[in-house]
Amino acid sequence: MLLFLFKMKIPLFCLALCSVLVSSFLVVAAYAQDADPIRIGLMTVKTGPLATGGIQMEQGLDIYLRSVSYTIAGRPVEMIVADTGGSPAVARTKAQELVERDGVDAIIGPLAAFEALAINSYIAQVGIPTLSIAAAEDMTQRTPNPYFIRVSSSSAQASHPMGHYAAVDREFRRAVTIADDIAYGQEMVAGFQRVFEENGGRVVAKLWPPLNVAEYSAYIAQIQNVDVVYMAFAGINGLRFIRQYAEFGLQGEIPLLGGMTSADESILRNMGDEALGVISSSFYSSELPWPANVDFVSRMREVYDVNPGYYAVSAYLEAMVLHAAIDAVGGDTEDKAELMNALRSVELEDSPRGYVRFDEHGNVVGNIYIFEVQQKDGRLVNTPIKTYENVSQFWNYNSEEFLSQPVYSRNYPPAIYLGQ
Amino acid sequence: MRERCLIIVTLMSLVSLPLWMGSDYYINIASQILIWAIFALALNVLVGWSGLVSLGHAGLFGMACYTGAWLLEAGWGHFTAVLGAFAMTILVSAIFGALSLRTRGIGFIMITLAISQILWGIAYRWIGLTNGDNGIIISARPTPFGIEMDTPGVFYIFTLIVFLLTMLIMAIFYQSPFGVSLRGTRDQSRRMSALGFNVWLIRFFAILFSGFFSGVAGLLFLYYHQYVSPHVLSLLNSAEVLLMVISGGTGTLLGPVVGAGLVVVIKNVASAYIERWNMLLGVIFVAIVIFMPEGLVPGTQRLFRWVFSRIKSIGAAIKSEAS
Numbered sequence: 001m002l003l004f005l006f007k008m009k010i011p012l013f014c015l016a017l018c019s020v021l022v023s024s025f026l027v028v029a030a031y032a033q034d035a036d037p038i039r040i041g042l043m044t045v046k047t048g049p050l051a052t053g054g055i056q057m058e059q060g061l062d063i064y065l066r067s068v069s070y071t072i073a074g075r076p077v078e079m080i081v082a083d084t085g086g087s088p089a090v091a092r093t094k095a096q097e098l099v100e101r102d103g104v105d106a107i108i109g110p111l112a113a114f115e116a117l118a119i120n121s122y123i124a125q126v127g128i129p130t131l132s133i134a135a136a137e138d139m140t141q142r143t144p145n146p147y148f149i150r151v152s153s154s155s156a157q158a159s160h161p162m163g164h165y166a167a168v169d170r171e172f173r174r175a176v177t178i179a180d181d182i183a184y185g186q187e188m189v190a191g192f193q194r195v196f197e198e199n200g201g202r203v204v205a206k207l208w209p210p211l212n213v214a215e216y217s218a219y220i221a222q223i224q225n226v227d228v229v230y231m232a233f234a235g236i237n238g239l240r241f242i243r244q245y246a247e248f249g250l251q252g253e254i255p256l257l258g259g260m261t262s263a264d265e266s267i268l269r270n271m272g273d274e275a276l277g278v279i280s281s282s283f284y285s286s287e288l289p290w291p292a293n294v295d296f297v298s299r300m301r302e303v304y305d306v307n308p309g310y311y312a313v314s315a316y317l318e319a320m321v322l323h324a325a326i327d328a329v330g331g332d333t334e335d336k337a338e339l340m341n342a343l344r345s346v347e348l349e350d351s352p353r354g355y356v357r358f359d360e361h362g363n364v365v366g367n368i369y370i371f372e373v374q375q376k377d378g379r380l381v382n383t384p385i386k387t388y389e390n391v392s393q394f395w396n397y398n399s400e401e402f403l404s405q406p407v408y409s410r411n412y413p414p415a416i417y418l419g420q
Numbered sequence: 421m422r423e424r425c426l427i428i429v430t431l432m433s434l435v436s437l438p439l440w441m442g443s444d445y446y447i448n449i450a451s452q453i454l455i456w457a458i459f460a461l462a463l464n465v466l467v468g469w470s471g472l473v474s475l476g477h478a479g480l481f482g483m484a485c486y487t488g489a490w491l492l493e494a495g496w497g498h499f500t501a502v503l504g505a506f507a508m509t510i511l512v513s514a515i516f517g518a519l520s521l522r523t524r525g526i527g528f529i530m531i532t533l534a535i536s537q538i539l540w541g542i543a544y545r546w547i548g549l550t551n552g553d554n555g556i557i558i559s560a561r562p563t564p565f566g567i568e569m570d571t572p573g574v575f576y577i578f579t580l581i582v583f584l585l586t587m588l589i590m591a592i593f594y595q596s597p598f599g600v601s602l603r604g605t606r607d608q609s610r611r612m613s614a615l616g617f618n619v620w621l622i623r624f625f626a627i628l629f630s631g632f633f634s635g636v637a638g639l640l641f642l643y644y645h646q647y648v649s650p651h652v653l654s655l656l657n658s659a660e661v662l663l664m665v666i667s668g669g670t671g672t673l674l675g676p677v678v679g680a681g682l683v684v685v686i687k688n689v690a691s692a693y694i695e696r697w698n699m700l701l702g703v704i705f706v707a708i709v710i711f712m713p714e715g716l717v718p719g720t721q722r723l724f725r726w727v728f729s730r731i732k733s734i735g736a737a738i739k740s741e742a743s
Contacts, residue, residue, distance in 0.1 A: 100445035183553040
């Protein structure tokens with residue numbers, strides 16, 4: 001059947017090929033001019049170790065856009081997904097691709113802090129509104145970017161309340177912390193330690209396993225003579241640590257507290273009884289009871305058969321905020337500075353995580369919940385047991401004073417009770 | 421004559437690329453290809469011409485990035501930062517060479533890998549110096565002779581000039597007596613040393629030379645991204661640049677450039693269309709190894725020669741039949 005291709009003379013063949021190419025370009029160009037859609041670029045990670053969360057982000061965004069039939073302010077919406085592969089250099093190129101080639105009106109993502117930092121100067125330079133879940137404290141603190149807002153939580157935003165809960169509500173006195181040795185883990189631990197110690201607790205040991213450590217037994221063996229363990233892990237590490245913690249027989253012996261992503265729904269579905277009783281603090285769980293969330297969770301289960309967690313809800317919330325802002329500017333996304341102002345003044349009364357607004361640095365102010373892993377209908381879920389209302393990234397500290405201190409790190413605030 | 425025409429046409433199209441490329445995005449991709457090509461050319465000095473396979477070149481590359489970024493952040497000017505970065509990179513290359521040249525073959529690979537991992541560890545853990553995981557953001561690109569380099573086109577031209585200079589120096593280096601003796605140490609190191617050449621010193625200088633151009637690429641990378649994080653020092657980076665050299669063709673001048681183009685395009689451009697771009701890259705490398713084990717550039721040359729010889733022999737056969 002394809003024989004005629006071989007029988008054709010070469011110039012003729014080239015001519016045919018060229019005409020096919022040109023006509024297909026024309027068709028594409030004609031389509032592109034058909035309507036003027038709002039283009040939303042999603043920067044996420046679909047390959048590599050961060051992919052589980054990255055794919056959930058895409059699902060969350062898709063669920064929101066489906067709920068508005070891919071139409072915002074009367075304009076059709078186009079979602080363009082870019083895979084950064086978890087590399088800062090590729091993230092930068094992908095941001096350029098979205099802005100310069102695809103002409104997106106706003107970027108949702110990227111996922112990891114180092115990716116957000118890699119595109120930090122670029123998004124300010126071209127002025128493209130960016131709604132990210134990257135938790136790095138300083139992106140909305142000491143070096144805020146006018147084109148960056150965060151609707152999830154800064155690293156320590158959810159761990160300050162956990163420090164309060166542990167010291168005041170549960171009256172734990174001696175704690176050991178264990179966290180991924182990356183900025184995200186360090187900042188979460190710092191926030192926990194600061195509030196915990198100000199309320200009478202003492203952090204007596206801080207353990208820092210490397211991000212890609214094979215197993216935690218050497219670290220778990222060091223956990224002795226304490227009331228409580230605070231863990232701050234990202235990705236799949238929380239699952240592995242909790243499992244080994246139970247294997248060592250410490251489950252139920254020493255209570256286990258966790259940061260935002262340590263017992264997230266995305267890893268809970270792969271866990272068994274070993275996770276029961278883990279207490280974590282976050283801005284979201286699929287168990288939050290109000291209708292906005294019940295509705296979101298049921299659609300996620302229906303379409304993708306997963307319980308939404310940190311990543312899915314973040315993308316969903318970002319789309320919600322973007323929608324509200326585009327409505328506020330009357331659907332005109334050309335003036336990016338105006339769109340950015342609108343984004344920063346968005347207030348959501350009724351989102352899956354509850355009431356949401358932004359502070360002057362572009363970071364979210366909203367509820368933080370304390371969750372406990374419980375069994376319900378044969379599934380593990382994060383049941384809310386306490387609510388801290390309208391928590392900002394500065395907890396109850398004065399923001400100017402907070403910003404005049406160094407950024408949270410492995411060594412700040414200094415741990416004065418180590419080894420006692 | 422034909423070769424000269426080809427070179428002129430290529431040069432013209434490279435220089436005028438910002439004019440006909442249209443989108444800023446592709447101009448930026450072109451700049452990235454050139455930056456990686458310089459890095460691959462630097463590694464090629466060792467892999468191709470000295471027979472020393474280094475799996476730690478990202479260490480030298482990253483050293484220039486970090487020193488440059490650190491000096492700029494500390495408030496020094498661009499001139500000092502660039503000079504400082506080169507000095508530091510050469511110093512580290514010297515240590516790198518002194519340690520790794522004690523071994524050969526697998527040992528050499530492992531030592532270079534170990535050194536780059538140490539540098540990676542420092543960048544990751546010495547937070548006071550390197551800001552750890554979050555890296556260092558630099559505020560601006562330099563303005564040599566008052567020329568702003570913020571637009572993709574201008575930065576591309578700047579990168580192109582550096583790239584062409586690198587190519588020129590590499591070509592001169594290859595033909596120079598030093599280049600010839602370096603290849604001598606690769607093929608017949610014992611005979612070279614019997615002839616009175618100091619094999620160790622020749623290799624050591626080759627490492628310094630390679631380190632310097634890794635530093636050039638590192639600085640361009642820093643200015644392009646205006647951001648540096650421990651990822652630049654990772655094993656992945658070292659392996660990727662080695663793949664560029666091997667897939668393009670070790671020991672050739674054009675091979676590393678072609679390899680750099682291949683990897684950058686697949687990683688950045690093709691990944692927008694193909695979700696499993698990692699697999700595509702893997703399949704392409706496997707295909708190269710099966711069909712052109714010597715690399716793309718020498719492989720294509722071989723293919724052309726084969727096709728031409730076939731045409732000639734067929735022509736001769738027809739002639740003899742006719743007679």
